[in-house]
Amino acid sequence: MSRPGISVTMPCYNCGETVARALDSLLAQTRTDFEILAANDGSTDNTAGILAEYACRDSRVRVLSLEHGGVIHAANAAIRASRGRYVARMDADDEALPERLAEQAALLDSRPDIGLAGCLVRFGGDRQKCAGYAHYVDWTNTLLDHEAISLNRFVEFPVPNPSIMFRRECLEQYGPYRDGDFPEDYELFLRWLDQGVRMAKANRELMIWNDPPTRLSRNHPRYDVNAFYRVKAEYLARWLERNNAHHPGVHILGSGRTARKRAEMLLDHGIRIVGLYDIDPRKIGKVVHGIRVRHRNDMPAPGSAFFLSYVGSRGARREIVDFLESMGHIPGRDFLAVA
Known part of the structure; x- marks a missing residue:
């Protein structure tokens, strides 16, 4: 396969119940010049088998088989293996709407001053049972341009991590996710803004952000x-x-x-x-x-x-x-x- 325009990096750990839906949503994208780096982080369920099946069906799916090391290890392994000009993040329990890759890449194409592109996201959980998370998603969807994102960076994370796409140059200049006693996605976001990376969002709902009870942000002390x-x-x-x-x-x-x-x-x-x-x-x-x-x-x-x-x-x-x-x-x- 020739060098893809976009690399989608997707850490996978015991996600057998959801990863097929996530992969189907990516393979249905209107833009087709992409690769999927599915980093299997030592899963003990049927994740490996599902990933192998998709890799056999579509050469754009590349599976990385890793010993269990956690989401940062898996995310950075996928980033290191990626080849695209643009790198997108995706979680194995979320869904990309058909225009996601095309719209975010178009934003980066048209705005050379922007290093990271987000998008509006649809909350995929129960709004009554998970009202706090739903309100957070609604809040992120009000922050579209660099000024709003920058001024609100210390309130919450204004650009949900599974929705981001960024230029490879940002990785080369400012580094990937760091491991520590902090949320790695928020630290990367703050570090890149601190170094002068400008950010904006496609003003369109392009991803469904699901909220399962196993989400790391609900359970890991790094995200408290x-x-x-x-x-x-x-x-x-x-x-x-x-x-x-x-x-x-x-x-x-x-x-x-x-x-x-x-x-x-x-x-x-x-x-x-x-x-x-x-x-x-x-x-x-x-x-x-x-x-x-x-x-x-x-x-x-x-x-x-x-x-x-x-x-x-x-x-x-x-x-x-x-x-x-x-x-x-x-x-x-x-x-x-x-x-």
């Missing part, structure tokens, strides 16, 4: 909330050093225990908390680490301080952003939402 905030603090501190005109001082919106615990992760990276603000009358006036909690109406004027909002409850984040903007504070210059 504290792991997200640890890696977030590292890259947020780097961003603040470059963009906060009042560095290293920051003012924190949200003085509750959870907000303070997450904000205090910045202290290990040289950031200094100089103000705390809340609207809860039970918290206003209290002294925390020598800082008196004040009402947010007493915040310094726009341009005179930098604020981080650590209030992440549903609806509260949007209300705080609206409040700050109504007072003349500009996102990215005067404040960031980070929860």
Whole structure:
């Protein structure tokens, strides 16, 4: 087979119940110059047999047989074996809609300034039972251009990892997934943005993101909330050093225990908390680490301080952003939402 235009990398571990559907969705793509690198990560179910069957049927399916080493090991093995100009990620329990590869490649073709392309995704779980995940998917679908993705990078992961396609040059310059006590997909995303990679999304629903109970983000300690905030603090501190005109001082919106615990992760990276603000009358006036909690109406004027909002409850984040903007504070210059 001649060199493909796109390589789809797909880690596979004990996914016998779903991988055929994922492969069928890829083999039904309208763009046909692609290869699928299915990295079998030492599966103990019937995954290997299914992959072998598909490889026999279609030469675009290439199977990598690995000893079990985890999703990072499998994902990077698939990346190393890939040959395409563009590299796409796919999970073995998701489905690509027919235009996915064509639309994302067209975005990269038409935008040489963009290094990574995402897309809108359809939530494939039960919206009532998994309301939090469904709301997260809906939120990601509102972030389309580089500015929105960049400004929201410290809230959550704005571009779902199974939906990405990127230029091979990004791998060569900034590296693949890293192993550690952090979510590898979010760390790669933050690292590439930190290095100046620009990102955007195809404004079309191109993937079904299923939400099975076995999804790693639900079960592995690498993906727990504290792991997200640890890696977030590292890259947020780097961003603040470059963009906060009042560095290293920051003012924190949200003085509750959870907000303070997450904000205090910045202290290990040289950031200094100089103000705390809340609207809860039970918290206003209290002294925390020598800082008196004040009402947010007493915040310094726009341009005179930098604020981080650590209030992440549903609806509260949007209300705080609206409040700050109504007072003349500009996102990215005067404040960031980070929860």
